[in-house]
Amino acid sequence: MEADTVVHNSIVRQPGPGMSARAMHDINVIGSLQLLSACGQAPTIRAIVIRGSAGIYGAEPHAPQFFGEEMTRLFPLRTRFQRDVAEIENYFETYSRRHPDITCTMLRYQPAIGPSLATQITRYLSQPACPTYLGFDPRIQLVHEDDALDSLVAAIRRPVRGAVNVAARGTIGLARMIRMAHRPLLPIAGPLFGPIVGAGRRVGLDSYSDDFRRLLRYGRGVDIGRLEGELGHRPRYSTVEAVRQWAAA
Amino acid sequence: MSEPGALAFMRRLREGLDSGLELPEALGRGAVALPGEARDTLEHVLRRLEGDNEDDEWGFDEDFADLVEPFFGFLYDRWWRVKVEGAHRVPAHGRVLLVSNHAGILPWDATMISVALLREHPLPRHPRFLVLNWAFDLPWISAFIRKVGGVVASPYNALRLLEQDHLVAVFPEGVKGTGKPFAERYRLQRFGRGGFVEIALRAGAPIVPVAVVGSEEIYPKLGDLPAVARALGAPFFPVTPTFPWLGPLGAVPLPSKWRIEFCEPIATAHYGPDAASDRGLVLELTDQVRETVQQAVYANLVRRGAAFV
Numbered sequence: 178m179e180a181d182t183v184v185h186n187s188i189v190r191q192p193g194p195g196m197s198a199r200a201m202h203d204i205n206v207i208g209s210l211q212l213l214s215a216c217g218q219a220p221t222i223r224a225i226v227i228r229g230s231a232g233i234y235g236a237e238p239h240a241p242q243f244f245g246e247e248m249t250r251l252f253p254l255r256t257r258f259q260r261d262v263a264e265i266e267n268y269f270e271t272y273s274r275r276h277p278d279i280t281c282t283m284l285r286y287q288p289a290i291g292p293s294l295a296t297q298i299t300r301y302l303s304q305p306a307c308p309t310y311l312g313f314d315p316r317i318q319l320v321h322e323d324d325a326l327d328s329l330v331a332a333i334r335r336p337v338r339g340a341v342n343v344a345a346r347g348t349i350g351l352a353r354m355i356r357m358a359h360r361p362l363l364p365i366a367g368p369l370f371g372p373i374v375g376a377g378r379r380v381g382l383d384s385y386s387d388d389f390r391r392l393l394r395y396g397r398g399v400d401i402g403r404l405e406g407e408l409g410h411r412p413r414y415s416t417v418e419a420v421r422q423w424a425a426a
Numbered sequence: 427m428s429e430p431g432a433l434a435f436m437r438r439l440r441e442g443l444d445s446g447l448e449l450p451e452a453l454g455r456g457a458v459a460l461p462g463e464a465r466d467t468l469e470h471v472l473r474r475l476e477g478d479n480e481d482d483e484w485g486f487d488e489d490f491a492d493l494v495e496p497f498f499g500f501l502y503d504r505w506w507r508v509k510v511e512g513a514h515r516v517p518a519h520g521r522v523l524l525v526s527n528h529a530g531i532l533p534w535d536a537t538m539i540s541v542a543l544l545r546e547h548p549l550p551r552h553p554r555f556l557v558l559n560w561a562f563d564l565p566w567i568s569a570f571i572r573k574v575g576g577v578v579a580s581p582y583n584a585l586r587l588l589e590q591d592h593l594v595a596v597f598p599e600g601v602k603g604t605g606k607p608f609a610e611r612y613r614l615q616r617f618g619r620g621g622f623v624e625i626a627l628r629a630g631a632p633i634v635p636v637a638v639v640g641s642e643e644i645y646p647k648l649g650d651l652p653a654v655a656r657a658l659g660a661p662f663f664p665v666t667p668t669f670p671w672l673g674p675l676g677a678v679p680l681p682s683k684w685r686i687e688f689c690e691p692i693a694t695a696h697y698g699p700d701a702a703s704d705r706g707l708v709l710e711l712t713d714q715v716r717e718t719v720q721q722a723v724y725a726n727l728v729r730r731g732a733a734f735v
Binding site for chain 2: 346
């Protein structure tokens with residue numbers, strides 16, 4: 178049997194324990210490059226789907242509330258992960274232009290949440306207390322694990338060219354999300370946030386990437402018109418429902 | 427809430443802050459000086475700041491907006507004695523773009539337009555505001571603005587809100603309007619490059635010009651400290667007769683007399699969405715709106731008479 182679709186599902190979103198930023202860069206960028214060049218040698222491939230990240234948009238105080246797919250260049254790329262994702266997207270775009278017979282789909286995922294997942298956001302909400310930036314209540318948008326999977330399936334069944342945002346409908350305030358997870362808020366003044374969560378990491382608590390810190394401060398939403406219209410997947414869970422379901426599980 | 431009550435409240439709030447309390451706690455202490463009704467409201471607000479709530483995808487929380495309304499209502503009725511004309515001209519349904527002049531450093535004019543519509547319109551609804559970007563980098567203020575219906579001043583936000591059939595208010599003068607010196611009061615600044623007209627055309631939303639008179643006198647800006655502004659990352663750092671001399675008390679606006687006039691709507695739907703790329707039409711409409719607001723400002727200035735009594 179010959180393969181006609183390749184799904185790249187192993188972009189690392191957060192360095193695990195003992196993984197350096199360099200190693201993460203190697204896996205994400207160099208790994209994707211090698212995968213793409215391998216695809217070039219397989220003549221039966223008709224579609225490539227990459228599970229990328231909405232982290233490419235960053236988290237910005239002055240951002241539009243909902244990023245459309247064309248808005249990747251509104252703000253500078255501030256974190257290492259953002260630059261890595263942008264690099265992968267650039268290669269992928271070039272690759273797509275050079276191979277017009279292959280449909281290249283870049284799925285930009287918001288952070289996923291669900292009872293069977295261990296992601297940065299679920300680890301964050303499972304801590305004894307959730308650190309937040311004092312005085313900030315950003316709008317957070319997630320995607321439920323079922324919708325995350327179904328979107329991937331939809332992209333395989335009906336490949337479309339270019340980037341597609343994947344997220345749940347609507348947003349939720351960070352404080353409300355933490356309350357729904359039955360955790361106390363731990364507001365920390367902006368300048369002290371880095372040192373305090375850094376100290377937490379040294380005593381064995383979860384570490385926070387720069388991207389995640391910016392998300393906790395400014396939040397991020399994406400527009401899912403393309404997901405619903407072109408991929409034809411209407412998310413079953415809103416962000417609030419996804420959090421509620423996770424908290425109940 | 428009587429004026430001595432308000433002063434006592436501000437004094438106690440100041441004392442609380444000076445003795446190192448967090449803002450919410452200091453507000454709680456200060457509330458002791460307020461009459462019962464206002465105290466209840468304030469306590470309710472503080473509870474809800476921590477409590478659970480329903481909001482939409484923009485973070486607008488209608489319950490919260492209703493809760494803080496009495497405070498703005500007090501400013502509207504007693505402090506600025508706002509007179510409103512033409513609220514019925516604002517369409518009751520569907521997408522509408524309100525375009526207003528802007529003055530007075532803090533966006534009090536936006537809140538008064540909101541109260542005016544809620545009080546005077548036959549079918550009231552909460553308007554959404556495009557708020558100067560740097561406010562969203564500030565603690566508390568950013569969270570508060572979102573809850574009462576403010577969004578980042580981005581054309582994408584304005585378009586999406588209009589497509590969802592909201593009532594959207596914009597202040598095209600932006601920081602040029604709020605930061606102008608007292609001597610230039612009521613002379614409208616440039617209306618950007620007409621971005622708001624492009625958005626109205628693309629969404630097919632009628633434009634309602636709004637003239638606000640009174641907002642220019644609440645903080646007579648005498649000078650500017652650019653070095654301080656740079657250090658704070660603010661667009662400007664005003665010097666008024668009370669600010670920064672009186673500290674936080676300097677942020678109490680002066681009780682000028684206000685008038686708000688909603689002018690005849692300008693229809694845009696018949697041009698079609700493609701007209702948004704017609705520079706000539708966009709500039710022409712921009713000028714028309716700006717001229718309408720300017721004339722209405724002059725007319726209401728005459729009708730208002732003396733600024734403070």
